[in-house]
Amino acid sequence: MNFQSRRRVAFQIAALVAAITALPAWAHDEDGLRAGKVFTSSNSPGGNELLVFAPQAGGALSLVARAATQGQGTGAGLGSQGAVTLSGDGRHAFVVNALSHTVSTFAIRDGGITLSSVVDSGGLQPISVTEHEGLVYVLNAGGAGNVAGFRLQQGRLTLIAGSSRGLSAASGTAPAQVGFGADGDVIVVTEKATNRILSYPVRRDGTLGAMVVTASSGATPFGFAFDRRDHLIVSEAPGSAASSYRFDERSAVPTLISASVPNTQGAACWVAITPNGRYAYTGNAATSNVSSYRINRAGRIELASAVAGVTGPNAGTTDLAVSTDGRRLFAVAPRSLQIVAFRIGADGSLASLGAASGLPAGFAGLAAN
Helix, strand or coil, rough: CCCHHHHHHHHHHHHHHHHHHHHHCCCCCCCCCCCCCEEEECCCCCCCCEEEEEHHHHHHCEEEEECCCCCCCCCCCCCCCCCCCECCCCCCEEEEEECCEEEEEEEEEEECCEEEEEECCCCEEEEEEEECCCEEEECCCCCCCCEEEEEEEEEEECCCCCEEEECCCCCCEEEEEEEEEECCCCCEEEEEEEEEEEEEECCCCEECCCCCCCCCCCEEEEEEEECCEEEEEEEEEECCCEEEEECCCCCCEEEEEEEEEEEECCCCEEECCCCCCEEEEEEEEECCCCEEEEECCCCCEEEEEEEEEEECCCCCCCCCECCCCCEEEEEEEEEEEEEEEECCCCCCEEEEEEEECCCCCCCCEECCC
16 A cells, blocks of 8 residues: 555544544534534644534533544634634535644534545645635635635535635735635735735636735724625724725725724724624724624624623633524633623624633634534
């Protein structure tokens, strides 16, 4: 048996072990895997894992499944949004392995989570991943930095030839996130160090057109999310603010709508939007809380509540995720090693529900279904 054959057999065995490990945890979960779960990664350099939590009767979160990614994390915060992402149909989870320069794909079934592929990320130090209708793009922060495209086929990622695109400079850009627009016709990347927002039109073959470079309304654009009308909401860390933009049809050029709306808190870095597109939330790392914004039909934003929710004293607030039914917001509290859950009211208000505790130091990424 040659080296490639041994490697393939070893991967198949490891994937089977991971699947068997993950399966029993779902056996007593009446809701199944497809709804109400929260996903993060351990980001451990000794072996990254996908961790899955479920809300309990009292609102707290409990670990219900875990599976090895067969990759390595960094053991420290990635400074990004989107380290863990779910596919739009809810059937797959994607996890970056920043230290081993790979991306892992898991199949999500009612019976459990199964590792289906591990592939090179198309660059160095992947920190963010996004998906739209089977097209996947990965943001690599190492080296010169780049984005690379893949096709999801039968649960496995296949690199698209000619899909790699560079960032706005050969070094020192400090990218934070990659994401598709709501219609999948544009890819956006934020660069913290250059104060730039990059956008690339998506071609029919899955490759990207020419990069469009836009100066951010405020310094250090970080996390972002699109609402269902394709309005882009971007956080700005130093001013603890958010701005909104719109993309015209068949154009990758953003137009500013609301410029740097402050939330009066500290270090707004992460963004999540409710499925109905009416409310956006920022995770404020320096003040350990969450702010809420109202979004009107034209994409204009206004501050709704400076302190809509609190993750805990000196807990920090980083990554955010909203459940697909729009009823819950989840927030990472990295210093207290928790994921905190909130109920979302009809008016966008937040009520604390409980938390999952004891997560590994440096855990990264957050997604919910």
